[in-house]
Amino acid sequence: MGIVVLFAAIAVVIAVVSVKMSPLDKSKVGFRVEEPYLRSSLPTSKSAAAFLVLGNQTGEDDRLIAARSELSGRVELHRHTQDANGVMSMSKIEEGVALADGESHAFARSGDHLMFIGLDAPLTQGQLVQVTLVFEQAGEIEITIPVDHNR
Template structure:
């Protein structure tokens, strides 16, 4: 990629990574990844904020970029090996709280990709909440992002 192309892709990703809103749900800091150009699956990560005074729940997601989209998490198995699991009940997003979808934890899994996802591309992803309804997010594909970028830091 030339500098001009890389710069244009970066500017587009920043613009598309803006917040998405529905009722009192805000989705920010979203990005998607694949492990290689030939990957048949990928994942999306983001920060979900619930500004309402009642709990909500992310119950589903869908995208034209994949044949199957599921909510997944990682859990340590009995033998100490991490396993990725489909979370059918979805993710609780408590009132006046934030829920992070991040690498090594809860995330949106994109399986059976309908096209290759390359750095600088975008994926339209619709998140479905029990109370807030649908929130559509344009998620930039960022293959250079570090695993802890955007992670919430808590100090005591």
């Protein structure tokens, strides 16, 4: 009887582990953040920008619709664009950023980025900043972005 119970317990453990590791697992852990950093242009700046590569491996398409942090009054999704005359301008991304399953989106300098507006204090090299990313489907995801003024 004891051996039957032992084999039944092992079978349950194997079944649970294989379900959790399967591609059908649609948990929030399916978002990948690579190379994140945050910087301001000057020590006295009241704004800063964060850059990172955000990958979606959740099993479904999603859209990043907002971000927030206690570091600043507002965090907005922003985009740099260049007009026909070569003039760069920055604007808020009102529609959010689509992230298809299996795809990544780069938030990079001179492109899309997270804009922190209304900093209360200067950023210090190596400081770790908590940021909440808000998705249409997955809801809220907490990430940490280090301050790196050297990149």
